[in-house]
Amino acid sequence: MAQIFHRSTNTISRLSIFGGIFLVAGLIGLFAVLDRSSYNTGVGVVLAQPIPFSHDHHTAALGISCVYCHTSVEDSAFAGIPPTATCMNCHNLIWNQSPMLAAVRESYRTGEPIRWTRVHDLPDYVYFNHGIHVAKGIGCESCHGRVDLMPLIMKTESLQMEWCLDCHRQPESRVRPLSEIYTMGWRPEHADQGTRLIAEHDINSKVSCSTCHR
């Protein structure tokens, strides 16, 4: 029986084996890049909100603490989105005619909640608790970025599992003194401060599956 392929096709076949490796590697690489891209993670993307609330103005310019609005961050899994009444603590007198805040006044009058678009949303199969992170010395900034520089809120971290593990494997890279939790732009005072704080705060960072997937 005659040969089906001519000898010259050997080159093509060898090339295709060789090229196939790059094709597969390229596809895997492409997936890895796309998976981490802001198209997938939403990092740096400003989502439409019913009111253009500026964290920059309220925290950096006015000096209001994160906890003033996110009251349950210290002792609850959920940091808390303030009720409209919290806005009205100031906005009953300040900017109380502003058309920008019409939705706030409307909500306060009717009891109808303001429908914010959630920005930091972990998958439902992840257990996360704000309280323990705050209690052990992880600042807001480590996960939420420089909120004081954001006129409109956005994600600065992917919130992907590799990102969680990055810190859980070496918490000394992020841990800060308890007095600096809400500080923006904090830097360690000296190199081994993190290691010392680990002992001081009794941090036993867990990386087992069931820590978060419970």
Next chain:
Amino acid sequence: MRTDRIETVPLGSRQAGRAGAAATAGRRLRIAPVALLIGVVPWLVGCRQDMHDQPRYEPLEASSFFDNGAASRPLIEGTVARGHLGEDVGFETGLDENGAVVADFPMAVDLVLLERGRNRYDVFCSPCHDRLGNGRGMIVRRGYKQPTSFHDPRLVEARPGYFVNVMTNGFGQMSSYAPQLKPADRWAVAAYIQALQLSRRVPADLLSGEDRAWLAGEPTEVPQPESDDGGHS
């Protein structure tokens, strides 16, 4: 007979003369789309977010079930959480059963309480009352009604229960801060307010030797008192 998997690699001359080579080449062409189907389609179908967004509500999530569109229901009036009955009216509100201001702290006033009070005061009170208690906080400077300074003689004379009551029920333009401050925290803040008041009227002979030396203007190594943005009023 060799398996299909191996045959997908065409080796040209080495396969020459093998029986059925032509037949397997034809089969190979049929395998490709099937393999593609098996390999790729599950990926596309698998791109659903059911596990990300499971059929349960997160706190404050939107819901089409309730009229106001929120899954989290407001508390029914009179709801008491376990352990929060609040039988001790004086502790909860700063006013006792007869409406009289509670004159004394229901707990020991120590450094821990004062530190907690400062922490809560700086978060919830300082935007208007300023960190120094002079009522010239940033929100006031931006146009809010100025509250009475804590160093006003009337407030210096006030008993701690008075401040707790204002925090609980609000006063004038000030809203109630009961949702933000638990009763114990209100007493801590009241203690800190009294510490702020004392800071401006402490008799010099109660100070430590170092502080007195600093007062007298002698050059020492005493750290300067923390100056604050609103400290010039």
